[in-house]
Amino acid sequence: MAVQVLRRTFTVDEYHQMIEAGVLTEDDRVELLEGEIVGMTPIGSPHAACVKRLNHFFSDRVGNRALVSVQDPIQISEHSEPEPDAALLRPHPDFYAESHPKPEDVLLVVEVAESSVEYDRDRKIPAYGRAGIAEAWLVDLAGEVIEAYSDPSAHGYRKIRRLWRSDSLAPQVFPDLKVAVDDVLG
Numbered sequence: 001m002a003v004q005v006l007r008r009t010f011t012v013d014e015y016h017q018m019i020e021a022g023v024l025t026e027d028d029r030v031e032l033l034e035g036e037i038v039g040m041t042p043i044g045s046p047h048a049a050c051v052k053r054l055n056h057f058f059s060d061r062v063g064n065r066a067l068v069s070v071q072d073p074i075q076i077s078e079h080s081e082p083e084p085d086a087a088l089l090r091p092h093p094d095f096y097a098e099s100h101p102k103p104e105d106v107l108l109v110v111e112v113a114e115s116s117v118e119y120d121r122d123r124k125i126p127a128y129g130r131a132g133i134a135e136a137w138l139v140d141l142a143g144e145v146i147e148a149y150s151d152p153s154a155h156g157y158r159k160i161r162r163l164w165r166s167d168s169l170a171p172q173v174f175p176d177l178k179v180a181v182d183d184v185l186g
Helices: 012-020 045-065 117-130 181-185
Strands: 030-033 036-039 067-070 086-089 106-113 135-140 145-153 156-163
Touching: 030 117, 045 067, 045 086, 045 106, 045 181, 106 117, 117 135, 117 145, 117 156, 145 181
Parallel strands: 106 135
Antiparallel strands: 030 036, 067 086, 086 106, 135 145, 145 156
16 A cells, blocks of 8 residues: 655745744755745855856846845745845845845846756746746856746746857846856856
């Protein structure tokens, strides 16, 4: 006889209650995705350096057109509050002090993968697309490629471009912010 495993999914509100109660702390490297509390892999030096490069590039160039968010939560559904490595957000007078950004606030989301590329590609990126976030980038450090996702749908993203070291790309919303893939990968 097969044993049926029951799984309990959580809402964003329940997730926050666990943080407030001390069940989860800010030091726990976890995020909520599709109702599951998922442990995030440790950040290695190449990953951290890539995030710093992205932060530097975007902060230096977007000006007042967007807020640069680094490894901060965004609430993309009632059951998902991932923490992308970088995001460009619509400017907000209180810098999102009242609540985390929602999908309509996110202009671009970027995930950097050193060892988590399958998880990011198969779970996180499609979740961003289903939430209606216009564009997502997956920086695959091991594969030395950036995957640019656009045209969100109920199943994820309909368009994927793969960009290699000799290529460059720019966020759709800011075509003047062209960056060389070499400069992102380091």
